[in-house]
Amino acid sequence: xxxxxxxxxxxxxxxVSATTVCNALNGRGGLAAEKARSIRAYAxxxxxxxxxxxxxxxxxxxxxxxxxxxxxxxDPWFAGLLHRVQNRFRDRGFHLNPGxxxxxxxxxxxxxxxxxxxxxxxxxxxxxxxxAQYRALADLLVHHHYVLAFDAVESLPVDHVKIDAYRxxxxxxxxxxxxxxxxxxxxxxxxxxxxxxxxxxxxxxxxNALRRHGLPLRPKWIIALDTDPDPIDHPLSAFxxxxxxxPSAFFCHNDLQAARAIKVFDQFGIRVPRDVxxxxxxxxxxxxxxxxxxxxxxxDLDHYAEQIVVRVLRAVGKKGGLKxxxxxxxxxxxxEPPKLIERQSVRRIV
Numbered sequence: 261x262x263x264x265x266x267x268x269x270x271x272x273x274x275x276v277s278a279t280t281v282c283n284a285l286n287g288r289g290g291l292a293a294e295k296a297r298s299i300r301a302y303a304x305x306x307x308x309x310x311x312x313x314x315x316x317x318x319x320x321x322x323x324x325x326x327x328x329x330x331x332x333x334x335d336p337w338f339a340g341l342l343h344r345v346q347n348r349f350r351d352r353g354f355h356l357n358p359g360x361x362x363x364x365x366x367x368x369x370x371x372x373x374x375x376x377x378x379x380x381x382x383x384x385x386x387x388x389x390x391x392a393q394y395r396a397l398a399d400l401l402v403h404h405h406y407v408l409a410f411d412a413v414e415s416l417p418v419d420h421v422k423i424d425a426y427r428x429x430x431x432x433x434x435x436x437x438x439x440x441x442x443x444x445x446x447x448x449x450x451x452x453x454x455x456x457x458x459x460x461x462x463x464x465x466x467x468n469a470l471r472r473h474g475l476p477l478r479p480k481w482i483i484a485l486d487t488d489p490d491p492i493d494h495p496l497s498a499f500x501x502x503x504x505x506x507p508s509a510f511f512c513h514n515d516l517q518a519a520r521a522i523k524v525f526d527q528f529g530i531r532v533p534r535d536v537x538x539x540x541x542x543x544x545x546x547x548x549x550x551x552x553x554x555x556x557x558x559x560d561l562d563h564y565a566e567q568i569v570v571r572v573l574r575a576v577g578k579k580g581g582l583k584x585x586x587x588x589x590x591x592x593x594x595x596e597p598p599k600l601i602e603r604q605s606v607r608r609i610v
Contacts, residue, residue: 325384327356332360341564384410408421424597429464439607440608445478449485459513508536519554560596
């Protein structure tokens, strides 16, 4: 590959200025049509490509959005969100530049510093659920033109979007109660995450719905699941081995844990939904391919992604604005409501 050709070199070939070349390449007036066509044809022949950063400086923006993903891209929720957001930005002439920082705070800061060097027009960062997580990055975030956090749990000083997990948990219990279930358990998050607001939000919604329906609250029916897919080592296995009074149904922290629970129940000869019913959370693709199909609390991911993109594009037109500190006025926030997707994992009790 040869050296990069510049507009100055093209101008010398035609005996015109670099500005004239730029006008010809961008279809601006002030130059004879035949001469402009000749310049464009020659530029194509010699492989001229405009310098992206130089072009960005002329426009006053980069048309680039940075996304700092604080989780693995293999997670189906974040993979689906990333795909939708990227397509929407592309359709509007913007490039989404993802940076993966599932390794922790040091990686997150590296990604944000890189976005600052690129002078991106806006930064998306998430899942950024907690105020403490925001504070750990605030000294870097304030240097960007605009920041939006996604999958928030607590209220944050920057614009943020979240899902209504509290109402989602209530919706799951309401559905089970409407099908005649009086003993409802909760297959909860990993023990190390029990103090995380994402867990506490689901738990609060679960408790509230039980109270509304006058159903018993049994701590022993809240089983903290592990991430280990091996059914032998699964916490649900230890619970079932004790031959306890089994709830007739469980609300599950997410669809993946529900799918693993189906596997564990099968090891003990317990069939879903004949012996126990399940409702998952997030409505991920796995809910459609489990046997039986998994009833799940879902969210309109297309609508959620659109809220993110529209808010960012509105802010991009306000250069230099919308930098927020902890003392700033309340930030804009959006909460996506839940919906129930019924499949075959819930039995109606007569």
